[in-house]
Amino acid sequence: MKALTTDDCDRNDVYAAACPCRDMLDLLANKWSALAIGALEDGPVRFGVLKNQLQGISPKVLSSTLRKLEEHGLVDRTVFAEVPLHVEYSLTPLGKSAGAPLAHLRDWVEENMTSPV
């Protein structure tokens, strides 16, 4: 039996609603994903540090964002059995690769926003 999702999707096409790549676009074309992946570019970061860096994010939304990035193979989660227990997040090779277009987007926004006079 053929999977339903491939019926309308002979090649990856983000414009096709049924293409599995639409999910990945939905995940990455998101403010918090774009900021989280950028914050992980220089190496593993703890949850609390990420939360401070992504100003305005709630712990719940940060957890959910990181979980989705992990499910899509972009982020690794490592638990250190220390006291107190701590958790670090890092980019997988796929996550590092996704970092390039997201950095392009963040840079464009920072360069093209004219500050209010």
Next chain:
Amino acid sequence: MKALTTDDCDRNDVYAAACPCRDMLDLLANKWSALAIGALEDGPVRFGVLKNQLQGISPKVLSSTLRKLEEHGLVDRTVFAEVPLHVEYSLTPLGKSAGAPLAHLRDWVEENMTSPV
């Protein structure tokens, strides 16, 4: 009186919650904005054509997406006084410029999604 939004924002920084550029990131780091701007890259397009191209979008969400892009100076809306009346959307120079990082993101997604075996 100094505007509140500039208090924490000496330079554009998408990580700062109070930076006005956070709004622009929120707008552009969005699946439908990324698809709509891509669909307008080759010239003006009518609402109905856009709706068909952005598979799965509702008329309400498409209207809202286009209105926000217009408010941020990325899209122009032209009404033609014909019978039946029709409306075309096109990219402004700023919208064309934003097209580059969004194309980068769409291309990355299409190239890096491995199809299910």
